[in-house]
Amino acid sequence: MSSSGGRTIVVGAGLGGLSVAIHLRRAGFEVLVLEANERTGGRAGLLKVNGYRFDTGPSLLNYPWVFRDLFAAGSARFEDRVHLLRVDPSIRFVWPDGQTFTLSGDLERLRAEVERVSPADVAGLMAFLADAEAKYNLAFQKLVLRDRECVVRWFGVLTPRELLRTAVWRSLDGELGRFFHCARLREALGAYAMYLGGSPWELAGLFSILPYGELAYGLWLPAGGIYALVAAVEGLARELGVRIETGRRVHRIRAAGDRVEGVECAEGEFERAELVVSNVDVPTTWTALLGRTSTRRLRMTPGVITWYWGVRGGAPAVPHHTIVLPADSRRAYAQLMAGELPDDLPFYISVPSRTDPSLAPPQADAMFVLVPCPRISQYEGDWGAMVREVRHRVESRMAAHGWTIRPEAREVDVVWTPEEWRDRFGLFDGSAFGAAHTRGQIGPLRPSNCDPLLRGLYYVGASTRPGTGLPMVALSGLMTARRVLADAH
Ligand SMILES: Cc1cc2nc3c(=O)[nH]c(=O)nc-3n(C[C@H](O)[C@H](O)[C@H](O)COP(=O)(O)OP(=O)(O)OC[C@H]3O[C@@H](n4cnc5c(N)ncnc54)[C@H](O)[C@@H]3O)c2cc1C
Numbered sequence: 272m273s274s275s276g277g278r279t280i281v282v283g284a285g286l287g288g289l290s291v292a293i294h295l296r297r298a299g300f301e302v303l304v305l306e307a308n309e310r311t312g313g314r315a316g317l318l319k320v321n322g323y324r325f326d327t328g329p330s331l332l333n334y335p336w337v338f339r340d341l342f343a344a345g346s347a348r349f350e351d352r353v354h355l356l357r358v359d360p361s362i363r364f365v366w367p368d369g370q371t372f373t374l375s376g377d378l379e380r381l382r383a384e385v386e387r388v389s390p391a392d393v394a395g396l397m398a399f400l401a402d403a404e405a406k407y408n409l410a411f412q413k414l415v416l417r418d419r420e421c422v423v424r425w426f427g428v429l430t431p432r433e434l435l436r437t438a439v440w441r442s443l444d445g446e447l448g449r450f451f452h453c454a455r456l457r458e459a460l461g462a463y464a465m466y467l468g469g470s471p472w473e474l475a476g477l478f479s480i481l482p483y484g485e486l487a488y489g490l491w492l493p494a495g496g497i498y499a500l501v502a503a504v505e506g507l508a509r510e511l512g513v514r515i516e517t518g519r520r521v522h523r524i525r526a527a528g529d530r531v532e533g534v535e536c537a538e539g540e541f542e543r544a545e546l547v548v549s550n551v552d553v554p555t556t557w558t559a560l561l562g563r564t565s566t567r568r569l570r571m572t573p574g575v576i577t578w579y580w581g582v583r584g585g586a587p588a589v590p591h592h593t594i595v596l597p598a599d600s601r602r603a604y605a606q607l608m609a610g611e612l613p614d615d616l617p618f619y620i621s622v623p624s625r626t627d628p629s630l631a632p633p634q635a636d637a638m639f640v641l642v643p644c645p646r647i648s649q650y651e652g653d654w655g656a657m658v659r660e661v662r663h664r665v666e667s668r669m670a671a672h673g674w675t676i677r678p679e680a681r682e683v684d685v686v687w688t689p690e691e692w693r694d695r696f697g698l699f700d701g702s703a704f705g706a707a708h709t710r711g712q713i714g715p716l717r718p719s720n721c722d723p724l725l726r727g728l729y730y731v732g733a734s735t736r737p738g739t740g741l742p743m744v745a746l747s748g749l750m751t752a753r754r755v756l757a758d759a760h
Contacts, residue, residue: 290748468707
């Protein structure tokens with residue numbers, strides 16, 4: 272392919288960086304991706320230890336159509352390169368008294384499960400699915416990819432009836448409450464709020480599209496793990512002629528007047544470019560790569576402590592995805608959002624080798640445990656002490672459900688704290704998922720994918736538009752490429 276669009280440097284090869292690289296390359300740009308780590312994928316990384324393959328971050332893949340579209344943009348067929356395994360039943364929620372609720376994309380199964388947990392809510396389930404489907408279609412057809420700098424113009428495309436449908440003024444819990452009487456069903460369906468950096472009592476009702484999207488389009492694991500998807504996206508980018516250089520850390524983005532002129536790498540060399548797209552977390556780009564001291568203060572999502580356990584003889588009897596909820600979710604969210612460790616901890620357990628046994632040696636399981644926790648600036652103590660405390664609490668709660676692991680069976684035992692997440696990938700303040708999705712930080716109010724001060728500087732990824740999560744950062748690549756092209760004309 273010829274290169275007519277000018278030399279572009281993408282800083283960082285996270286999924287957002289790879290996506291923008293593909294779209295810009297297709298549009299004729301010469302694209303060089305500089306990645307600090309030895310591997311691409313960023314948070315969606317890979318840890319290979321003693322025959323186990325652990326995905327470092329994302330473990331739930333939803334909205335597969337986004338990736339089909341990404342491959343189609345590169346004139347390739349997703350199905351030829353990634354084999355998706357369906358995870359159904361998808362997620363089990365467990366409360367301290369042992370009650371469970373299990374989601375499924377199979378309507379009959381889901382209806383039976385709602386009937387088991389709260390018979391009065393079966394009619395509400397059907398009404399919820401119909402309403403959330405309309406919201407979902409509206410969001411993806413008209414809002415998510417609409418790049419505007421002003422809320423009025425962003426919403427301006429909607430009819431009054433559609434505007435009402437978005438329920439942005441109502442809380443997520445309030446929205447779920449229109450359909451479900453049972454507080455626990457609402458807690459389960461609102462549990463994504465944690466990853467969006469707010470509580471279901473403060474995030475917008477529009478986010479009911481998240482549980483809907485999973486129910487309607489399924490929850491998936493690529494065969495070989497999430498990293499198999501990353502490797503396929505990287506392969507596509509390289510085939511299209513994107514140059515990807517790993518082990519190259521960018522130290523500074525350099526400008527000449529009000530225009531970007533390239534980047535300086537950690538070893539001191541200068542790479543000239545007409546355009547720079549930063550896939551490094553937006554507030555890290557502002558502070559560390561641009562040296563800006565007074566920047567917009569963003570509300571960030573919490574930190575996480577993540578464990579990677581290789582369990583000889585197999586994991587305890589949990590399904591692929593389990594979300595362990597506290598007795599009082601409202602209190603746990605309030606503590607977490609205030610920067611404290613909740614005294615009754617919510618956490619998440621994944622055993623991907625249940626779906627793809629190749630991720631662990633024979634008769635063994637790969638287990639991943641994720642616990643939301645304060646960010647680095649919110650905790651003054653020693654992270655080693657925090658890890659010991661959290662681990663004790665996680666293991667006690669697991670034991671209360673009968674899920675124990677003999678110490679000698681745990682042949683891989685790796686832990687990452689928010690400091691590790693920051694140091695490896697440049698996550699600002701150790702925030703795991705980037706800028707929160709509170710009302711003041713969605714749509715046009717989220718950091719723009721285009722720098723307001725420096726011409727030629729753009730952003731892609733979780734803390735910019737449209738938001739966090741694998742499908743969203745892949746879409747972010749498309750949005751940013753469109754912005755670059757619009758500015759070029
Ligand atoms: C523990 C965890 C669990 C998650 N679970 C899920 C899930 O189940 N499902 C889901 O959809 N999403 C999940 N997410 C969110 C998802 O991982 C992110 O939204 C997404 O991967 C972010 O991609 P990105 O391209 O924005 O950035 P990143 O993945 O952060 O990529 C940024 C890249 O920039 C590189 N970089 C940083 N600084 C420099 C520098 N100075 N020079 C050069 N390169 C640099 C980094 O090394 C990295 O490769 C999870 C995240 C975490 C942390």
